[in-house]
Amino acid sequence: MPYRFSRLAALTLLLLSACATTQTDVPPTPYDVEGKSLTELRGDLMGGAVTSERLIELYHERIALIDDAGPLLNSILALNPSALDDARRLDAERARGEIRGLLHGVPILLKDNIESKDPLPTTAGSLALAENFTGRDAPIVARLRAAGAIILGKANLSEWANIRSSNSTSGWSAVGGLTRNAHDPLRTACGSSAGSGVAVAASLCAAALGTETDGSITCPASMNGVVGLKPTVGLLSRTHIVPISHTQDTAGPMTRSVTDAALLLSVMAGSDPSDPGTVLADDFADAYHEGLDTGANALNGARLGVLRFHTRRHDEGTLALFEKTLNLLRAAGAELVEIDEFSGMRGIGGHEFRILLTELKADMNVYLASTPPAVTTRTLADVIAFNKAHAAEEMPHFAQEFFERAESQPGLDDQEYKDSVTAAARMAGPEGIDRLLAENNVTALIAPTAGPAWMIDLENGDSHGPSCTTLPAVAGYPHLTVPMGMVEGLPIGLSFMGTAWSEANLLRLGQGFEMVRGKIQ
Template sequence: MAADNAVGAAQANTLAAIARVGALNPRLNAVIALDPTAADQARVLDASKGPRGVLHGVPMLIKDNVETAGPLPTTAGSLALKDNVTGRDAPLVARLRRAGAVMLGKTNLSEWANIRADASISGWSAVGGQTRNPHALNRNTCGSSSGSGAAVASGMVDAAIGTETDGSITCPAAMNGIVGLKPTVGLVSRTHVVPISHSQDTAGPMTRDVTMAARVLTAIAGSDPADGATKDADARRGDYMAALRPDALRGQRIGVLRFATGWHAGVDARFEAALAVLRAQGAVLVDITKFDSRREIGSNEFQVLLTELKADMATYLATLPANVKPRSLADLIAFNKANAAAEMALFGQDTFEKADATKGLADPDYLKARATSLRLAGKDGIDKMLADNNVAALVSPTASPAWLIDTVIGDQSPGGGAGGLAAVSGYPHLTVPMGGVRGLPVGLSFIGPAWSEARLLGFGYAFEKAANMKLVPQLVQSIEDRPDVAALLAPAPR
């Protein structure tokens, strides 16, 4: 679907993408709104002298917590921001435009990036409704970049932008059967992105394949004076396209995170098949069987996210137009109570309330929690595993197969994987499809040290080309409707 250099190609690609959204979105709720200026953007590109950049003419969807200039609001899925038309491009969006991409529209998401309540339903927002998994419509997409994952998986677009604080790119990428890359925190600007945590937030590519992920990252990586975390990004940017070699795994030592397996037999079977592919491509696999600090990381991380949510949200809300009334987390809590029928019929806002009770960024307990979680996940976690085992990267399953959408119990993930280590440390995490469990996709995670995106993309590319494990969505109502699964459920012949 990527554009060629022919006159009119950008517009043709854009109109085709609009048609696919029109055909598929009523069943998936992956797209909140299409940008009415998209065709005009494409006409300008077609009139330009030669390709503008690595994404020339590529229609892209943007998660609706990332601001785009134009008529569309940036809502984070909440009715509290339904009028949030800022007229600003987030710097990462401006970079996409400079690279020639067409901003097609905004994708649905778990409201407030899944930080409002503990017992939430991933993929649901008051603005966009429930996003559905194109591999089985009664299954969840994971979150919070739910719509970006479903839109790419279903073929609406080849590339979308997601954001992640912990798992919000990689989990929906894996559960929808696409490629997702959470970059090093500080490689991509977070300015004009609705925040959770300045310690862990980042945006990244969600794409049909590793090559497109490298193209998108090439476009969006770089320093932003308004985001101090990105001060080293220009110096750290890699040549992501040059890293895409089919022999990238040859002779590489890869750590296998055995402690992140054992929670789902079907996922374990796909993981073993993926490891066989890595070996066949010349990788040397080193088992890593133990890591004892995951629970301690989690409890400290939660304190960090609560504290930073309150502070960072207030900072963001202060920049919004006057017609957007909330200016603090307390204001959002009050809005939800006043609009409970629309906002809280399915689940509440207990996480918001816990965050609002925190004591600020100078709180010694918060500072200790951040130092502890960062050390355990980074220096004493990923860094130590890499050094002690002399390996270039770590691999594990990414997430479970998609669970059922359940408005009574909420999300039902069995857990697993090791993406939380990359999230808390701020290190990069790439997931690529590694096949499926009864027709539901699962992903293989590549995790590395800070700024190792080029290396991880190279490894992912080599695996992708050798394995060819991507599943084509069937848009069945349930997995049990697939003929191969239905046969297993039928009674034995008499």
């Protein structure tokens, strides 16, 4: 299996490096990566407290300790064999006073549906893509690398980003197995960016990239207690990312702080000629991290809409935590407007489902046709046939009925599909989020992101509870989740949602809340 070999190869390089130390060598300065944010790593690297090479070694050691052993979180699919050499090169540049950018020498983890030119395949968790060594960076990865980031490796995910079956288990893939919650390994990590969320929460990296079509960044961020940002669709390039839907897909940062998310977004945002959906990105891309200087003052006078219609199915613990949070926001000067009813959710789900199935077939066929010749599955139909031929490995727990339904869709020229695209965008955007903002004179909407993580059940699949991910997902609008607190030892996130291109405002509000909330134990 290429991924297991890649992890073994990277750890072997680490051991050989350690064995090369002589008795006269000075032992490395003690440094602890646990709990360290991206911002803290940047400062420590610039201040000489640690080197990039040492960071890679420490993350490798920690991954071996708690991801491959101990609680067996199983969040990392592969370590990048080139990471140590990249780190040494960046350390040498730093010593010469040559700084590439905001992320110089900082390790970043990628969800394994995002391509990199490193010697790693991009599998989306499927054995059908085990030989998908493309040798190319997704444009967002190229932007990270140009800013000095080191690609630490690839994170596990729900196979095919959770679009294969209605009975799937989040965080499971045939390539990577099951990723477990960072706070309770018997509970779900949510998905589909399961490994990214768990790795950040467990300090196996300080920051990671996820992708979202509906909830795939924000749910695992919430359930693992980290920050997750789903940007406006079109702010970040989707080129060289295994797709589901060009209408709703986007990548986004998963980090330990709002400032860290803003840093990554600042680096990645911008247009891409290969992705027509990003045509407006340069008009709205910003240095988001530079706008986070107001602290808790961002909440003073801010008018926020409280989506009560999203709280009715939550458990008592989540509701109590949410009420405590509302009191914190009021004390910080925020004006809260209660929004009890919204009938616009009716019908959105049906339109969304038709869009996802139709675009899955079309977009996947285009992507698969671009993969190297060693990948023998060139269409969605080929993948379906592959899964049937390898059912013991690919379908031990759930089937592929969504794939089969997608394969039967008439295509992008179908009028029902076109009508659904128009209706869903209108219902979730102008008649949804925009209407709620305007009618209540608020600049953002808030709600619990999701409830506590449910128990893992491989045979029966996920036990989805209430969440607020669908409205911003279907609208293509930004959605930021920030850790709100704990319910019986399990994290809950607070969602900030706004109109298109309002990332800067959401990040300011999120950081303000982060400051008044204090440290979560």
